[in-house]
Amino acid sequence: MKHYLKLLNFEVNRFFKLYLTLIGLIIVSQFIGAIVVSKGYMNGVDQVMYKNQLSMSQYTEEYGLFSFNQFVGSGWFLLPIFFSIAILMIYVFFIWYRDWFGKNTFIYRLLMLPTERITIYFSKLTTIMLLVLGLVALQIVLISIEMQIVNSIIPTDLQSHFSFNDDYSLERLYPNTLTEFILIYGVGLIFVAVLFTAILIERSYGLQGIFIAIVYGMLSSGVFIAPLLVNRFLNGYFYSLEVFLLELVMSVIVLVSAIWIANHLLKYKIRV
């Protein structure tokens, strides 16, 4: 456990500079975006009101209210998020391959630590999850600040009420209930675990391993979506609760087998 925490701390630190850069990028882009979008809207409103000699209430009657979604749907808001997701996706691979490649083969050191080798896997897995959740948490804080920015530029009379549920993508990111939250991020965790195990298969068996890794990935996905497929095939034979429970069982099977295989590979099959 002590080694796990030390490794976790170590792994997080290795990504931290890039992480801060990502955070900086998100903040700058979204704050500028909040200002640009609001100002742009207000300019439009002013022009239309002036040209047509409208009052504010006449304007809103005719053209509707400003919704925060207009900002959330803009590139200013979304692009840095997509960029961060892309970087983190790449890092899922890089977090392993960086230890093998380059002049300094750090993987020797990691594998020679006096600790169970699966600890390395767990620490890297946790690192990815922490990085993701960190950004998700940051985004909540940023959204509330961005609302203040928008409010300071656009009078509230011109704005419609905004909640997370109004926006499809935000609703996915921030589900309403804890259960949904655990489900969504649990699926994410399983996805990363399966990818990690696939990477270790490639690292253990080389070129052949790529093929095995792909087969393994497809099998895992297959097992994972089996309950949904079967249910559809049977035209909704199961109750949703039953599908849910089956899905839960399958998730556990996929996750446990990913960890079991990774453990076996790290112990007996890994090559440096």
Add this chain to the structure above:
Amino acid sequence: MIEVKNVEKKYGKKRVLKGLSFTAEKGEITCLIGINGVGKTTIMKAIMALTPINSGEILIDGEKIRKESFEKITFIPDTITMLPQMKICEAFAFMADFYKNWDSKRADELLQFFKLDSTERIANLSKGNMAKVNMILGLALNVDYLLMDEPFSGIDIFSREQIAEVFTSHLIEDRGVIITTHEISDIEHLIDRAVLIDNGEVLKEFSVEEVREKEGKSVVDVMREVYRG
């Protein structure tokens, strides 16, 4: 004692190790000798469970390797095993963090002996100095067995001398050392046992002193006999 018994290893269809066996005792320096590509590095990796073997067995003091073994045996590969952006002192802190057997005092002594600055970044070190730091990462662990892969290759003559000096010091005494080389001349006077390897097989295993005393032959003499037939 490290026992390598009948170890076979294939890369695809190519057999790199063909039922190779030898032993290395504690308190002795055992040298694996052979030209490049005969499987010396592979043997060391196999001992450390850094590469799988197809058959055979490797025992360290009668036991298969497990996580606790890494406090007892360590491997110094021919490239440094720390992140390039780390300072030397950070690399040492990392070692102290994970290994109970890390001897900080000895690490500092060695740093002084090699005249290295602990605030230097690993990436900025010369090849010779990097080899020295890599050596310290192994030597400052209080382990019973040390494996070193080509510690003298590609570094300058003064660094070689310094490293050779370490071999005759108390730092090595009482430990079991396995060292590989394809140039025996540098270390002939340091080693106790020689294991001649070719094509994944042990051609001959002998005590250097015994051969010298009884037959009046140097390691190079024996090598000539064995390799040239």
